[in-house]
Amino acid sequence: MRQIKLTWDVSHLTPYSIPVNVSGSLFAPDQPTPSDQPLDLLVCLHGGSCSSEYYHPEHIDPSYSFARYMTERGYLVLALDTLGMGRSSKPEPENQLTLEMIAAASDFVTRQAASSLQDGEWLQLPPNSTLRASGLGHSMGGMLSVYQQGRFQSFERLIVAGWSNLPLDLSDADIASMRAGLSDGGYIPTDRQPLQTLFHLPDVPAEVIAADNKHAGLTPVTLALAALSPGTVTREAAVIRCPVLLLFGEVDVSADPQRETTFYPTASSIDLKRIEQSAHMHNLAQSRQIAWHAIHEWLLAH
Numbered sequence: 001m002r003q004i005k006l007t008w009d010v011s012h013l014t015p016y017s018i019p020v021n022v023s024g025s026l027f028a029p030d031q032p033t034p035s036d037q038p039l040d041l042l043v044c045l046h047g048g049s050c051s052s053e054y055y056h057p058e059h060i061d062p063s064y065s066f067a068r069y070m071t072e073r074g075y076l077v078l079a080l081d082t083l084g085m086g087r088s089s090k091p092e093p094e095n096q097l098t099l100e101m102i103a104a105a106s107d108f109v110t111r112q113a114a115s116s117l118q119d120g121e122w123l124q125l126p127p128n129s130t131l132r133a134s135g136l137g138h139s140m141g142g143m144l145s146v147y148q149q150g151r152f153q154s155f156e157r158l159i160v161a162g163w164s165n166l167p168l169d170l171s172d173a174d175i176a177s178m179r180a181g182l183s184d185g186g187y188i189p190t191d192r193q194p195l196q197t198l199f200h201l202p203d204v205p206a207e208v209i210a211a212d213n214k215h216a217g218l219t220p221v222t223l224a225l226a227a228l229s230p231g232t233v234t235r236e237a238a239v240i241r242c243p244v245l246l247l248f249g250e251v252d253v254s255a256d257p258q259r260e261t262t263f264y265p266t267a268s269s270i271d272l273k274r275i276e277q278s279a280h281m282h283n284l285a286q287s288r289q290i291a292w293h294a295i296h297e298w299l300l301a302h
Helices: 066-071 099-118 140-152 175-180 193-199 206-214 221-227 234-238 257-263 288-301
Strands: 002-009 021-028 039-045 076-080 131-138 157-161 244-249 270-275
Touching (some): 021 099, 039 066, 066 288, 099 131, 099 140, 099 221, 131 140, 140 157, 140 221, 140 234, 157 288, 234 257, 244 257, 244 288, 257 270, 270 288
Parallel strands (some): 039 076, 039 131, 131 157, 157 244, 244 270
């Protein structure tokens, strides 16, 4: 697998007077895809307190890399650090960030990446190859991917993993207390301890959880508040027209996964997949390859 670290200037989409960048990593197969097959670019958005490393956690062993699994099957994977998170800029004041601005930045990067790939800027793609961009968002990244698709139609297919348009069910965490603690704004750490039973089943090795927690990052309060507010992206979900796959672990943030399908009435198709032996952090579950295989099979079918 080849990895290329990238940065895009999105200053023109923001009100800030300083440079504002979105960072990410492009992962590509070692061998190019045959020219008679369309190329799939899978744009991946991570959740709160996470980064693009969720899709390729080098601090854990290679079997936890979604990017590796998918590139072995011929996909191009673009794992982004959401504006305000990971290696992307964290401009001040944070309260000037908006959901619209963050989604616009991700849309811009998606389109620029697709154009650069087709122009051969980073990789030598097969001649006359076609490129299809699909979105994958996990948790808060699921919220962002729904918003982005509803507003900008960035993707030909959309996978929403571990995001609920119903009020979030966060296990032992007190949502009212969490919201109250966000009043000061800024970029904040997440206390993962109350979320432990939501994030991981008991069979996840303690050393894997510890390594992941060690790499936890900051989250803009703008996004945290949006994620904790019911109905944040229901209007955007209602106008999505592409095929949609909803993915949930057996322990996850939705009180009623089947009802989640009703929020996408105009999608050209809507599928729901429940992943047994998985909690909310699908890519760290012992059954993670079941989820990854389901994504691969669904993309092949659509």
